[in-house]
Amino acid sequence: MRNYLRAEFYKVVRRKYLWITLAVALGMETFLFVGYALFHGDQAGMGFHTGWTNLIGLLSLGIPATLLTGDMVFANQNKNGTLKNEIAYGLSRGQVYWGKLLAQTGLSLMLCGAMLGYYLAGCWLLLGHDPVLDAKAMAQVGWTLLAALPLWLSAQALCCCMYFLLPSDLAGGMTALACLYGLPLMALIFGGLGGGNPASGLLEWAYRLMPAVLLDEVTNPRATWEVCVLAWGVGAAWWLGFTAIGLLGFRHKEIR
Numbered sequence: 182m183r184n185y186l187r188a189e190f191y192k193v194v195r196r197k198y199l200w201i202t203l204a205v206a207l208g209m210e211t212f213l214f215v216g217y218a219l220f221h222g223d224q225a226g227m228g229f230h231t232g233w234t235n236l237i238g239l240l241s242l243g244i245p246a247t248l249l250t251g252d253m254v255f256a257n258q259n260k261n262g263t264l265k266n267e268i269a270y271g272l273s274r275g276q277v278y279w280g281k282l283l284a285q286t287g288l289s290l291m292l293c294g295a296m297l298g299y300y301l302a303g304c305w306l307l308l309g310h311d312p313v314l315d316a317k318a319m320a321q322v323g324w325t326l327l328a329a330l331p332l333w334l335s336a337q338a339l340c341c342c343m344y345f346l347l348p349s350d351l352a353g354g355m356t357a358l359a360c361l362y363g364l365p366l367m368a369l370i371f372g373g374l375g376g377g378n379p380a381s382g383l384l385e386w387a388y389r390l391m392p393a394v395l396l397d398e399v400t401n402p403r404a405t406w407e408v409c410v411l412a413w414g415v416g417a418a419w420w421l422g423f424t425a426i427g428l429l430g431f432r433h434k435e436i437r
Contacts, residue, residue, distance in 0.1 A: 182280060185272070189284035193253050199288075202249060206296055214303035228309040230318035236300060237325050237400050243293070243333040244361055244393050248354050250289040251340035254281055257350055265436045274432050282341045282424065289337055297326075321402070328399040328409040331416025332392040336361060338420040342427030346434065365391040390415050 193199055217232045267277050340357045347353035368388040371381075388394060392415065398404060399412050 182276060185276060185280040186284055186287070189254060189280060190287070192256070193284070193288060196253060196256065199253050202253075203292060203295065206292075207299055210296060210300045211303065214300065214307055217304070218307035228311055228314065229304050230311060230314035232304040232308050233301065233315075233318045234321055236297075236322060237402075240325060240329050240400055241393070241396050243329060244336045244396060245358070246292075247285075247289060247333065247337040247340045248357060250292065251285050251337065251344050251357075252350055252354060254285045254288060255341075255344040255350060255353075268436065275428060278341075278345060278428050278431050281345075282338065282427075285341055286334065286337050289333065293333075324409070325400055325404075328404070328412045329396055331413045331420070332396045332399070333416075335392050335416040335419035335423070338423045338427070342423040342430070345427050346430045361391075361393050365394050392416065392419060 213235070214232055217227060217235075264277065268274060336357075339360055340354070343353040343357040343360070344350060345353075347356055365388055368384045368391070371384055389398075395408075395412055395415055398408055401408075
């Protein structure tokens with residue numbers, strides 16, 4: 182497995198797609214903290230603590246970002262026959278699935294760490310400091326990241342499952358997008374139309390347990406530790422569920 186992961190990372194770091202995406206993301210972050218320093222640095226209350234906590238509003242982008250990291254690793258492998266070749270060389274389907282899921286997850290975490298570190302450094306160097314407010318800001322962002330992490334990982338597992346089971350990367354990505362954002366919308370609409378009956382209540386309950394919806398709740402400054410615990414429970418359930426579906430489906434899938 183170690184050699185397989187090494188090979189996956191070797192392939193992905195050689196793709197321009199990865200570096201262009203990272204450059205665009207870092208460029209947008211540069212625009213943010215330089216803009217804070219140039220246009221708001223002299224305003225009362227605008228300091229490192231404000232610039233750093235403004236990051237919380239962007240954490241919801243972590244869910245659609247899993248589509249990109251999944252695509253970077255998978256990279257048209259159905260079309261190119263790569264999966265068929267890997268299995269023909271003696272790798273089990275389970276090894277292939279776990280290898281790509283771990284590669285996607287590892288890539289996502291590394292990109293997340295790079296972008297967070299770059300933004301932190303930029304805000305720290307260019308914006309003013311207040312030790313008390315800075316400590317509160319670091320704690321607030323740290324708590325939000327802790328609660329958001331399992332929801333990001335669950336979205337990554339969903340994307341990996343869809344990329345494996347659907348016949349093309351486009352179909353897999355669109356289906357994952359529909360699951361992440363279409364299902365909550367349907368639950369919200371039909372739950373509201375139910376008029377308070379038991380089915381409506383069930384849909385409203387299911388709506389809250391969608392990763393994208395719960396992530397919005399996590400990023401609310403008034404969120405409590407109960408929300409964090411709920412996020413880890415929901416994230417674990419989605420991750421386990423879609424990983425099991427992906428593994429079982431891939432074991433029985435005909436690879437052409």
